[in-house]
Amino acid sequence: MSGAGAADRDQVDGSGIRVAIVAGQWHDTIAAGLLAGAQREVERLGADATVLPVPGSFELPVVAKAALENGFDAAVALGVIIRGGTPHFEYVSDAATSGLTRVAIETGKPVGFGVLTLDDEQQGIDRAGLPGSKEDKGAEAAHAAIATAVVLRSLRAATVPA
Numbered sequence: 001m002s003g004a005g006a007a008d009r010d011q012v013d014g015s016g017i018r019v020a021i022v023a024g025q026w027h028d029t030i031a032a033g034l035l036a037g038a039q040r041e042v043e044r045l046g047a048d049a050t051v052l053p054v055p056g057s058f059e060l061p062v063v064a065k066a067a068l069e070n071g072f073d074a075a076v077a078l079g080v081i082i083r084g085g086t087p088h089f090e091y092v093s094d095a096a097t098s099g100l101t102r103v104a105i106e107t108g109k110p111v112g113f114g115v116l117t118l119d120d121e122q123q124g125i126d127r128a129g130l131p132g133s134k135e136d137k138g139a140e141a142a143h144a145a146i147a148t149a150v151v152l153r154s155l156r157a158a159t160v161p162a
Contacts, residue, residue, distance in 0.1 A: 019072065
């Protein structure tokens with residue numbers, strides 16, 4: 001289950017990788033789907049995960065940064081932002097995106113981006129890895145974080161993977 005243009009989620013050896021799944025709680029159904037997908041992918045790749053719930057997407061960067069500064073090798077940020085009739089959507093989307101980018105750069109550790117920015121609820125249901133969904137963005141974000149952490153581990157050990 002992946003959308004057009006998505007990379008294949010190959011098998012990566014995630015053993016020894018500690019992942020913080022920072023999960024926004026806004027929109028129960030979509031948020032639960034994202035979290036379940038991320039957890040399935042972490043398990044499939046053999047990494048270890050801890051779920052850190054936060055109220056919404058705005059809170060993702062600060063908790064992701066704290067987790068990465070306190071021993072986690074990677075973070076997976078999951079959230080749901082649905083466009084409404086006010087500029088709130090743009091502010092929260094920008095804060096989450098910019099904040100998570102800064103966290104990755106400042107810590108030198110990967111942040112899998114599983115924040116859905118949606119025009120309507122159906123777009124989220126289609127991407128949340130739920131039964132009948134077309135995509136599994138939680139799993140994709142977890143895979144990206146773990147695969148990047150594996151590359152960084154190799155670089156730090158001075159052995160670049162083939």
